[in-house]
Amino acid sequence: MSPGRGVRREALAFAITSADYWGGIFREVRRERDRWRRRALAIPDPVLRADALATIEEKWGHSEGAAAFAVLVPRKRRRSFVRMAIAYQLMIDYLDTISERPVADPWANTLRLHGAAEDAVTLGPRQKRDYYLFHSHREDAGFLLAQIRACGQGFAALPSIGAVGEKARSLTALYAESQCHCHAEQAEVGSSDPTPGIDRTAGRFSGLRLGEALAACNTSIPIFALMAEAAWSGCTEADLGRCLDAYFPWVASLHILLHSLVDEAFDLAAGKFNQMGHYKSKAEAAEALEYIATRARAQLLELPQGEKHLALLGGMVGYYLSSPAAWEGEHRLIAEPVLRAIGPPARWSMATHRTRRRAEALAS
Secondary structure, eight states: OOHHHHHHHHHHHHHHHHHHIIIIIHHHHHHHHHHHHHHHHTOSSHHHHHHHHHHHHHHHHHHHHHHGGGGGSOGGGHHHHHHHHHHHHHHHHHHHHHHTSOOSOHHHHHHHHTHHHHHHTOOSOOOOOOTTTTSSOOOOTTHHHHHHHHHHHHHHTOTTHHHHHHHHHHHHHHHHHHHHHHHHHHTTSSTTSOOHHHHHHHHHSTTOOHHHHHHHHTOSHHHHHHHHHHTSTTOOHHHHHHHHHHIIIIIHHHHHHHHHHHHHHHHHHHTOOOGGGGSSSHHHHHHHHHHHHHHHHHHHTTSTTHHHHHHHHHHHHHHHHTSGGGGSTTHHHHHHHHHHHHOHHHHHHHHHHHHHHHHHHHHO
C-alpha cells in the first residue's frame, strides 16, 4: 500500500471513529457520569464520599477513554458496552484512589480491594468478600457493589463471553499486582519484593524492561479491547489472542508511561510513585517510548478494523500530548518521537483535545 493511500485510510477511519464517539457515544458517557455522581453523593462515609467524588472529577478522562472502545462494537450493543466499560473503569479508579489512604498493610489492602475488579469479570456465582477488610473506612452504601453488578451484567451478556473470561481475569490479576507494587513502593513498604506476574511479563517480550512491564500491567486498556472483540458473535480464542498481543504490552505500556510523563512533576511534588523514575535519563526514556509506540502502531494495524484501533491509539496519545506538561523542558524529547511514531491520528487527536482544553478553560 502506498503511503498516501495509507494516510487516506487512516484519515477516513479517524473521521468515522470521531463522529461515532462525539456524535453519539459521548452523550451516553455524560449520562453515566451524572448517574455515578448521584450514587457517590449518597455515600454516608465522608472520606469514601470525598474519594468517590474526587475520582469522578479528576479521573473521568479514563472513563471516557474506556467508553471509546464502543466504536469497535456493533451499534446495537454500544449503549450496554458504555455502561459496562464505565462501571469497570470508574471502579478501578475509585479503588486506586482509596488505596492511597494510609493503612497498616498497603499490599494486603490493595489486593483485597481489587478483588472487586476480579469479581466484576467473573462469570457465575462469586464468593462473598469484605473488600474493605484492611481499609480504615467501609460505609459506601453499596457504591462498589453497584459497580461490580453494572460491569458484571454487561460482561456476562457479551456474545463471545466464553472466549474472553479467563483472559480478562488474568489481566485483572496482573493489574492488582501492579497496583500493590505501586502503592507499596509509594509507602516504602516492600517495594523491592518480587512481583512474579510482572517478572513473567517482562521476560516474555524482547526489548521490554521490568518497569515497562509494570506499566503494561497497570492499565485496563487491554481488557476493554478484549471486551470489544467479544461483543461480536463468533469471536474465537485466536481472534482474542491477536488482539491481546497488540494491546499487551505495547499499547498498555505506552498508555501508562505517557500518563506518568504528564503527571511527573505533580507526582514528585506529592511524593507519589511515578513510572518515569525507571529510566536513567529522558534520552533513554525517549528511545524506549519511541520503540514501544512503533510496536503498538504496527501491531494494531494487523488487526481487523486496524485503522479504527489506530484511531483509538491516536486518541489516547493525543489526549496526553495535548497537555502542556508533555512539552515542558526535557519532556519534549519524549513527546516528539512518540508523536512521530504514531503518525497523523495522534496529531489530529492532539489538535482536537487542545481545542477542548481551551474551551473548558474558558468555561470554568
